[in-house]
Amino acid sequence: MHSPQPDITGEMMVIPLFEAVVYPKSRTKFKVGPATGKMLLAAVNSAGSTYAVGLAAREGTDPSEASADSLYPVGSLIEIAHVQPANDGYLIFGEAVARVKATRLIEADGLFSAVCEPVPDHFDLDEGTRAELLAKIRAVIRDVSGHFQGSEQFTRPIEKMDSIDQIMGFVMPFLPVDLAEKQELLEIASVRGRYTAFLDLLTRVKEGIEIRIEVAKKTSDKVGKANREAMLREQLKVIQDELNGCDGSSGEDGYRERIERSTMPEEVRKKALAELKKLESGGSQHHESQGIRNYLDLLLDLPWTVEEKKIIDINEARQVLESNHNGLEKVKERIIQHLAVMKLKEEKQGSILLFAGPPGTGKTSLGKSIADALGRKYVRISLGGVKDEAEIRGHRRTYVGSLPGRIIQGMKKAGTKNPVFILDEVDKLAVSYSGDPASALLEVLDPEQN
CATH class of the missing domain: 2.30.130.40 (LON domain-like)
Known part of the structure; x- marks a missing residue:
């Protein structure tokens, strides 16, 4: 040759x-x-x-x-x-x-x-610049090949080549660049221009490989972290199952899966997951475990979504009131007016009706008739003799035997977000050293103004 x-x-x-x-x-x-x-x-x-x-x-x-x-x-x-x-x-x-x-x-x-x-070369490059470009080209190739195992067999012949044209012919078939770019490099007659373009091409390929490696590493780190967390969670579950087998408790009871499947709002879900994390990390022997379980059970049992609404039929409501109650014309008319307003407003917010009168005049039974007319669930709680405002607000979860307030218990019992809720015997609320339950009730019913 x-x-x-x-x-x-x-x-x-x-x-x-x-x-x-x-x-x-x-x-x-x-x-x-x-x-x-x-x-x-x-x-x-x-x-x-x-x-x-x-x-x-x-x-x-x-x-x-x-x-x-x-x-x-x-x-x-x-x-x-x-x-x-x-x-x-x-x-x-x-x-x-x-x-x-x-x-x-x-x-x-x-x-x-x-x-x-x-097509002869146009020699416009002095020997010093050529040597400098040769050193830079070798350095970039070493940097690129350093990312790949077993690349020494590829770089060893390059270290023995003194001609950039030789290196170019040896390296270019392996570079992930378009055929048009490879042809464009061949057609450059200027020696300086061709060598500089080759160095720029190598640098661009090097940067692209480093970016891809960095992205792959970050993705691998995320996947590795997720796998590690899943493995640790599984190990924790096994350990807790062993501990629960000793003390007879039932572990997490699938809380995480139930929370993910529930229809609770996102902020409530975050709170529930935070409480579950405490339960998982503390185990069944933690002093707050039972309180956390009761709290999670309540969140999962509450009706977070509204059942299908029934269109308010004024004539039907009037017939229900007439069939259940004899007399009370003014009261029934006032209820019909209120229902008509609810229909016009499309029930954009809850509303309150106050019934006052002597015992036995039908105040409580009127509430049941309204529920029948609207096709909603009916819930009644009696406030007679309630002295502790915790009965309204709910107890602090740190207390032994703590319970949610009676209103939340009533919503849980109703199983829907929009029942007809009767607060019976409001006038019999009492005041004691445990606080003022009437003020707590007012805060519940009208929080923005109280």
């Missing part, structure tokens, strides 16, 4: 190169069809070697549909030293010795030939 450059003024055989660009001063191997391979084999056998022009086909070109228009005009003059038969064709071994340009392409019977002219 390295024989004197031949005369290329006449027609020369053209070898289309698919998905590849060959650079001068680089060894190459590629496959050709049977017809081209036989011609090259005959030429090599008769003269020891032969020359052909390698022109890259544009990206996406099908080998069976290659034409003169699908080939780039600038390519490499390849000295072919060996031709080896292979499946469905021949393997060609050679070395690119110079850059040439096809001034006229000829196609005949599926074979290509061309009249070419040389």
